[in-house]
Amino acid sequence: MAEVTLRNIRKAYGDVQVIKGVDLEIKDREFAVFVGPSGCGKSTLLRMIAGLEEITDGELSIGGRRVNDLSPSERGISMVFQTYALYPHMTVRENMGFSLKLAKLPKAEIKQKVDEAARILKLEPLLDRKPKALSGGQRQRVAIGRAIVRNPQVFLFDEPLSNLDAALRVQMRIEIARMHSDFDATMIYVTHDQVEAMTMADKIVVLRDGIVEQVGSPLELYHHPGNRFVASFIGSPTMNFLETEIQAIESGSVTVGLPGGSRIKVPVEGEGHTPGEKVTLGVRPEHMVEGGGADGEIRASVLVVERLGGSTFTHAEVEGNEVITAALEGNSEVKMRDQVLLGIKADTCHLFGSDGIAFKQIERHPLADIARAAPAAH
Amino acid sequence: MTTAANPSVTAGEQKQKRTKREIDTRPLLWPSVIVLFLWMIVPLGMTIYFSFIRYNLLNPDISGFAGTENYAFLFEDPALWASLWNTLILTGSVLVITVVFGTLLAVLYNREFFGRGVARLLVIAPFFVMPTVSALIWKNMMMHPVYGFLSWLQSSVGLTPIDWFTHYPMLSIIIIVSWQWVPFAFLILLTAIQSLDKEQQEAARIDGAGPIAMFFHITLPHLARAISVVIMIETIFLLTIFAEIYVTTSGGPGLATTNLAFLIYSVGLLQFDVGYASAGGVIAVILANIVAIVLVRTVSRNLHQT
Amino acid sequence: MKQMANEKRWTTVIAWLVALVIFFPIFWMALTAFKTETEAFSVPPSLFFSPTLDNFVEVFARSDYLKFAWNSVAVSFGSTLLALAFAIPAAYAMAFFPTKRTPGTLLWMLSTKMMPPVGVLIPIYLLFRDMGLLDTVTGLLIVFTLINLPIVIWMLYTYFKDVPGEIMEASRVDGATPMQQLFLLLIPLSLPGIASTGLLTVILAWNEAFWSLNLTSSQGAPLTAFIASFSSPQGLFWAKLSAASVMAILPIMIVGWMSQKQLVQGLTFGAVK
Numbered sequence: 001m002a003e004v005t006l007r008n009i010r011k012a013y014g015d016v017q018v019i020k021g022v023d024l025e026i027k028d029r030e031f032a033v034f035v036g037p038s039g040c041g042k043s044t045l046l047r048m049i050a051g052l053e054e055i056t057d058g059e060l061s062i063g064g065r066r067v068n069d070l071s072p073s074e075r076g077i078s079m080v081f082q083t084y085a086l087y088p089h090m091t092v093r094e095n096m097g098f099s100l101k102l103a104k105l106p107k108a109e110i111k112q113k114v115d116e117a118a119r120i121l122k123l124e125p126l127l128d129r130k131p132k133a134l135s136g137g138q139r140q141r142v143a144i145g146r147a148i149v150r151n152p153q154v155f156l157f158d159e160p161l162s163n164l165d166a167a168l169r170v171q172m173r174i175e176i177a178r179m180h181s182d183f184d185a186t187m188i189y190v191t192h193d194q195v196e197a198m199t200m201a202d203k204i205v206v207l208r209d210g211i212v213e214q215v216g217s218p219l220e221l222y223h224h225p226g227n228r229f230v231a232s233f234i235g236s237p238t239m240n241f242l243e244t245e246i247q248a249i250e251s252g253s254v255t256v257g258l259p260g261g262s263r264i265k266v267p268v269e270g271e272g273h274t275p276g277e278k279v280t281l282g283v284r285p286e287h288m289v290e291g292g293g294a295d296g297e298i299r300a301s302v303l304v305v306e307r308l309g310g311s312t313f314t315h316a317e318v319e320g321n322e323v324i325t326a327a328l329e330g331n332s333e334v335k336m337r338d339q340v341l342l343g344i345k346a347d348t349c350h351l352f353g354s355d356g357i358a359f360k361q362i363e364r365h366p367l368a369d370i371a372r373a374a375p376a377a378h
Numbered sequence: 379m380t381t382a383a384n385p386s387v388t389a390g391e392q393k394q395k396r397t398k399r400e401i402d403t404r405p406l407l408w409p410s411v412i413v414l415f416l417w418m419i420v421p422l423g424m425t426i427y428f429s430f431i432r433y434n435l436l437n438p439d440i441s442g443f444a445g446t447e448n449y450a451f452l453f454e455d456p457a458l459w460a461s462l463w464n465t466l467i468l469t470g471s472v473l474v475i476t477v478v479f480g481t482l483l484a485v486l487y488n489r490e491f492f493g494r495g496v497a498r499l500l501v502i503a504p505f506f507v508m509p510t511v512s513a514l515i516w517k518n519m520m521m522h523p524v525y526g527f528l529s530w531l532q533s534s535v536g537l538t539p540i541d542w543f544t545h546y547p548m549l550s551i552i553i554i555v556s557w558q559w560v561p562f563a564f565l566i567l568l569t570a571i572q573s574l575d576k577e578q579q580e581a582a583r584i585d586g587a588g589p590i591a592m593f594f595h596i597t598l599p600h601l602a603r604a605i606s607v608v609i610m611i612e613t614i615f616l617l618t619i620f621a622e623i624y625v626t627t628s629g630g631p632g633l634a635t636t637n638l639a640f641l642i643y644s645v646g647l648l649q650f651d652v653g654y655a656s657a658g659g660v661i662a663v664i665l666a667n668i669v670a671i672v673l674v675r676t677v678s679r680n681l682h683q684t
Numbered sequence: 685m686k687q688m689a690n691e692k693r694w695t696t697v698i699a700w701l702v703a704l705v706i707f708f709p710i711f712w713m714a715l716t717a718f719k720t721e722t723e724a725f726s727v728p729p730s731l732f733f734s735p736t737l738d739n740f741v742e743v744f745a746r747s748d749y750l751k752f753a754w755n756s757v758a759v760s761f762g763s764t765l766l767a768l769a770f771a772i773p774a775a776y777a778m779a780f781f782p783t784k785r786t787p788g789t790l791l792w793m794l795s796t797k798m799m800p801p802v803g804v805l806i807p808i809y810l811l812f813r814d815m816g817l818l819d820t821v822t823g824l825l826i827v828f829t830l831i832n833l834p835i836v837i838w839m840l841y842t843y844f845k846d847v848p849g850e851i852m853e854a855s856r857v858d859g860a861t862p863m864q865q866l867f868l869l870l871i872p873l874s875l876p877g878i879a880s881t882g883l884l885t886v887i888l889a890w891n892e893a894f895w896s897l898n899l900t901s902s903q904g905a906p907l908t909a910f911i912a913s914f915s916s917p918q919g920l921f922w923a924k925l926s927a928a929s930v931m932a933i934l935p936i937m938i939v940g941w942m943s944q945k946q947l948v949q950g951l952t953f954g955a956v957k
Contacts, residue, residue, distance in 0.1 A: 052853050073859030085850035089872045099858035150858070403781045406773035410837060411789065413770065417830040418796040424807035483702065491696040499941050500707035506940035507710065508891040510912040511929040515709045517915070518922055519716060525725050525922075527712055534728065557709070562951070569948045607952050618800045621893030621908070625915045639802040639894075646806045647898065655806050663803035670798030 002063040002076065002153030002186045003028045004049065009058035011044055011210075018044055020210040021058070026188060026203065031180050034190045035197040035233070036207035043158055045207070046190045050079050050156050063153055073099070078147035079156040082163060084139045086131040086146075092118075093127040096145045117148040120182075137168045144179070157189040161196065173199060194234050198222070202371075206230050216368075223365035228356040231282050237313060239350070240288075240324040242281045249275060252362050254351060256281055258344075259318040264296030266349045268359035279359075282350035285313070288326035290334065294343030300324065302338045316340060422663065428656035435650035448657040458658070460633040461641040465665075468552060468637055469616040473609055475556040480563025480608065485597060487564070488571045498568075505561035509621035516554045517543065517626045547627050547634045554622050559615075563608045570604035571597065613669045618662065638662050710933075717926035724922040739927035747910070749928060756906035756932075758821050759896075760889035763828035764882050767836045770829070772878070775840035776866050780852065790841065797834040801894050812899060820904040827895045832885040839884070839950050843877030844870060880946030883939055887947070890936045907932040 004026040011019035019041050026032045034042040047053040049060060051072035060068050067075045078099075086095050093114055094101075100110040118124045121141045131139055140160060147155055157176070161169045177200050180187050191197055197204050198218045206213040206221065206229075214226040218234075225231035231239050247263055248255040249270035256279060257263050266281070273279075300316035303323065312328045326342050334340055351359040432444045452458050487498055504512060520526050521542040529539035542550040574597065582596050618639040623629055629636035629644060636644070638658065646655030704711075716724050718735035743749050778786045808827070809818070817823030847870060855865055871878070893908045900909050911932060914925040940947065 050853075050857060052856065071859075072853075072857040077857070079854070079857045081850040081854060083848060083850050085848065085854035087851060087855070087869060087873075098855070098860075102859045102864065146854075146858075403777035403783075406777035407789070410770045410774035410793070410833060413830060414793055414796050414833060418799055418804070421804035421807040421811070422799070424810075425804055428806060486695070486699050486702065489692075489695045489699075491692055491699050493696070493700065497699050497703040500703040502940070502944065503707055503710055503937060506887065506891070506937040507933050508908045508911065508936075509893040510897075510908045510915075511713075511933055512709075514911060514914055514925060514929070515713045518925070519712055520709055525729075527729060530728050557706070560706070565944060566948055566952060569945070604952075611952065614798055614800070618802050618894070620802075621897060621912070624897055625912050639800070642802045642805065643898065647809065652806055652810070659803045659806060662800045666798060666800040666803070670795055 003030075004032075004154060004186060004188065005059075005061045006045075006049075007059040007061075009045070009048065009060060010056045011041070011048060011053065012056045018210050019048070019056075022210075022212055024205060024212065024215065026186060029184055029186055031177075031187045031189065031200060031202045032205060033197040033201035033203070034188065034205045034207055035192065035194055036213075037233070038192055039209075040207040041210040042190045042192075042205075042207045044210075046156055046158055046188060049075075049154075049188065050077055051075050073102075076153040077156055078150045078152040078154075079158065080140075080143045080147050080160045082159040084131075084143040084160075084163075086139055086142055088131055091128050091130055092123060092134070092142050092145075095131065095142055096149050098146070099150050113149045113151075114145075117145045120148065121145045136164050137172065140164065140172055144176075148183075153185060155183075155185050155187045157187065159191055160189075161191070162193070176200065194236065198234070204234075206233060217370070219365065219370065220368040223368055224358075224361060225282075225350065226358055228280060228282070228352045228358070231350055231352070231358070235284055237285045237325050237327065239282045239284050240326075241352075242283070242318070242322060242324070243320075244279060244281050246270070246273060246275050246277045246279055249273060254279075254359065256351065258296050258298050259320055259322065260297075260299045262297055264344060264346055264349065266346055266351050266359075267362045268351050269362060270359065273353070273359075278354050280352040280354075282352060283324075283344055284348065285325045285327040286311075287345060287348035288324075288328070289343045290326075290328050290332055290340060292341035292343040295346035296344040296349075298324070298342045298344065300340055300342055302334055302336055302340055305334055305336055314340070316342070425656045425659045425663070428652050429660050431653055433652040433656075435652060444653055448653045451654060452657045452661070457633055457636065457641055458661075461636045461638045464548065464633070464635060465617060465637040465639075467548060468555065468619060469613060471552045472555045472559060472616055473612055475552070476559045476563040476612060477605055477608060479556075479560045480567050481598075481601065481605070483560070483564045484567035484571045484601075485593065487568055502561040502565050504557050505559075505565065507558070509558065510625050512558055513554055513622040513625040516550070516557070521550055543627055544631065547631060551619075551622060551626065551635050554626070555616065555619055558622075559612055562612065566608050567601055567604055570601055574600050610669060610672060614666060617666055617669070638665070713926045714930050716923055717930045719923050721921055721923045724926070739923045740931070743924050743928045743931070747928070749910070749931070752905055752907050752910035753931070755821055755824075755900075755904060756890055756908075759824045759828055759906055760886045762821075762825045763832060763889050764836075764885045766825065766829040767832045767885055768840075768878065768882060770833055771836040771840050772871070773866075775837050775844055776870060778837075779841050779844035780862075780865075790838065793834040793837055797831070801831075805898060809898065817899075818904075819900045819902065822904075823899055824896060824904055824906065827899065828889040828892060831892070831895070832888060835888075835950055836881055836885055839881040839946075840874070840878065842949070843874045843881070846877075847873050877946075880943050881950065883943040884947055884950040887936055887940050887943075 004024075006022050006024040009019060009022045010017065022045060034045060036042050044053060048055050049062075051067070051070060055068050059066060062075055062077065087098065090098065096114045096117060097110045100113060114127075115124075118127055121144060123138070123141055123145055126134060126138060126142075131142065134142065143160070160176075161172050164172060173196060176189075189196075189200060201218055203215060204218055204221055205215050208229055214221060214230045216224070221230055221234045225234060228241070232241070242259060244256045244258070246254055247257055252269075253265045253267050254270040254273065255263055255265045258281075264281075298318055300318045302314055302316045304315040306313040306315075308330070310330045312330060312332045312334065314326045314328050314332070314334050315323055316326065317323050328334060347363065353359065429448050430444055430446070432440045432442050432447070434440045483501060487494065487501065491497075507515075518526070520528050523529055523539055523541040523544075526539075528542075532539045540546065579592070579596060582592055587595065619637060620639045620643065623635055623637065623640050627635040629640045638661065642655050642658040642662065645651050645658065717739055718737070719730065719733055720736060720738070723730045723733050778790060812818045812823050817826070851869065851873075852865060855869055860868065891908065893912075896906050896909045897912060900906070911925070911929055914921070914928070
């Protein structure tokens with residue numbers, strides 16, 4: 001069992017705090033992804049778990065064991081680095097077996113473990129090559145192989161795909177996801193790419209400025225972002241934000257104005273708020289439809305049309321000079337300078353107070369707590 | 379990481395962390411620090427001490443504290459002023475010659491031409507010739523008034539051959555030393571010029587810059603830093619040119635080619651007046667330190683950049 | 685296009701002319717080495733002559749050329765190895781376990797290199813005299829190690845700094861101790877850098893003249909000092925001098941040609957790359 005528990009973890013360089021008290025529980029065999037903009041502290045946090053950065057304050061335990069003062073190799077972790085960090089002067093076999101050699105394992109056992117990892121990762125034909133002679137994807141695989149042979153309780157990944165080209169990245173993403181289901185290990189994965197986070201994670205941890213903004217499953221963050229930052233960070237294209245004010249509060253709904261004068265009744269908890277209060281209405285581009293007829297309508301003039309085939313990103317200006325983006329159908333016929341009517345369904349709307357905190361939605365999305373896989377039959 | 383900034387971390391915990399993550403670097407670092415300290419500080423201290431006592435190796439009767447006597451003698455000695463002047467002339471001329479020619483050569487050899495690699499090797503070759511050999515090549519085979527190659531060149535065009543070391547002793551030394559150091563300046567400046575941004579050059583050319591404008595507005599500013607490095611490093615070596623003088627003129631005729639280094643050598647190791655020579659040594663150290671401070675500043679700026 | 689071709693032709697002519705003029709003294713000396721003593725002194729200089737190897741043979745036979753050459757080899761390679769032995773741990777400590785004092789220590793080490801040798805010549809001479817180190821290979825070896833140590837530390841420091849931090853971290857995760865990191869990773873990884881640093885110090889030590897002229901005379905003298913003995917009147921054997929000189933500079937010139945880039949970095953303390 002290898003759950004990773006962080007209790008009020010802090011990191012300071014001199015007087016500068018970079019991790020400001022993180023509490024986190026990562027369950028055994030969970031795939032957790034730390035995501036956030038650059039400089040949010042996600043890599044630092046991972047490196048603290050790895051033991052490469054000292055923990056200034058707080059308590060870190062792996063598998064129920066306090067590991068604050070253990071060296072990286074004693075923590076039962078292994079790590080895949082962004083630059084792969086292969087040892088250039090060693091062959092693939094030597095790279096993968098290095099940790100075992102340092103641990104003074106018998107030669108035969110090292111060979112057997114390396115061969116096993118190479119078989120899983122299909123690296124057998126490359127075992128005698130040096131890293132120089134490998135492609136980016138192969139190096140990545142060796143780095144993973146080096147992590148596997150140590151048979152760790154926890155795998156740590158520090159932006160492992162950011163040096164690969166787009167096509168390879170998708171392929172490796174799938175491989176890492178499969179690897180997770182094949183191994184009985186906890187994985188912690190750092191990325192700045194929300195698509196990677198959404199596609200791979202059981203649990204996403206959104207970080208900003210050394211603070212955890214929200215923790216949850218991908219769809220939970222997508223459908224129920226806790227605040228404006230998470231709402232804007234998750235989802236692509238980014239959620240539209242319209243400044244407006246509360247017009248009426250009823251039990252189970254809050255009515256706000258829309259650009260152009262119409263209004264929409266959003267099913268959120270309005271308790272503690274007052275009519276006239278400034279709020280932000282959030283609508284995802286993919287939740288807008290052309291032609292109106294939904295719970296609310298916005299009139300807009302089209303500035304730019306990006307046709308992706310499957311969908312049509314329409315950037316349009318609404319009253320008050322705000323620009324919104326709508327992901328319309330692929331066969332939409334909108335053109336630049338058209339006037340369009342955009343329809344919004346009330347239950348896809350998000351409302352944020354002036355402090356950025358989301359109003360609680362009345363109904364929870366049915367898929368918000370869906371597991372990625374059926375429980376493994378052990 | 380101070381306990382004040384982070385009250386919840388106790389001193390004991392801190393200590394434990396340090397022993398976990400950091401190794402004791404003293405056994406690694408200190409041997410070098412100690413030997414370098416002994417190498418510089420002990421002899422320097424002795425030099426300063428000697429400069430204040432009466433100390434002659436040939437005459438043990440001369441002894442005792444001299445006060446500033448050695449310095450007083452030194453400053454009254456025309457040899458000191460002559461040698462300082464010679465040091466200045468030698469250093470200054472060689473600096474100008476090497477920087478000017480080094481820059482021109484770097485620009486020339488940065489262009490594409492047939493056999494560039496080999497030609498470059500020929501140009502930098504003199505730098506690898508040991509000082510005693512280059513001094514002897516020039517003294518014997520180039521500048522000899524009868525059998526030297528230059529004399530033959532001159533007489534073959536109808537001129538009277540020059541007796542270089544008799545009539546132009548300092549110029550001869552300057553030529554030899556420049557020949558050795560132009561390749562150094564060239565090598566450094568060529569490396570610097572190669573890091574010049576190609577796109578910047580192309581942009582300048584599109585903007586209509588001719589070769590002259592290109593040199594003064596693009597190349598020279600880019601080289602400024604490398605040139606300053608060349609000047610400072612050469613200065614350190616040129617201030618104490620020794621072997622070339624030792625082999626060719628032995629400081630003569632008279633004091634014509636005696637620089638500070640050679641003066642200290644001849645007073646200390648030929649006349650064995652240790653006290654007097656040490657006073658000269660102190661002067662040399664002070665001179666070099668002025669240069670060194672500037673150089674260390676430049677290099678340390680570089681250290682902070684990277 | 686035609687103008688460019690023309691330009692290239694002129695560059696070729698001028699650049700080669702300059703190169704040949706600069707190289708000429710070395711070429712002339714090399715030529716003289718294959719002449720007889722009489723031909724060496726002939727006016728006008730003889731360009732066409734039947735080359736002879738007699739000078740080389742005689743230098744080997746008459747002078748203790750091999751002894752001096754061996755001294756040169758011993759002091760330059762010996763001091764280089766010794767300097768590396770001191771510098772590798774020091775540079776490792778400063779590159780990977782820096783403290784607040786590290787930049788200061790580095791600059792101080794560099795500054796010892798700035799000290800003019802004449803400033804300390806007299807005390808070193810006297811100390812060596814009292815310790816019986818004058819005119820010995822050991823004495824010169826010590827001096828060369830010390831004058832090159834700052835450069836070696838500095839260069840190794842920059843090479844070690846170039847080793848990607850993630851590789852060192854990966855090895856920590858793999859369980860390597862600091863000493864294992866040094867011997868299993870850092871030294872193998874920086875081997876090219878260590879080698880070129882070594883080459884530079886070999887060149888510098890081989891050509892060093894100030895200390896070898898002042899501290900040695902016969903028994904411990906390297907080639908620089910041996911060649912200087914030809915400056916005395918009785919040494920007016922130009923052909924033999926040339927032969928001896930060719931042998932003294934040829935190996936180091938080849939080494940120097942091979943390591944130009946590293947030379948620039950080493951000589952400028954990394955300020956010019």
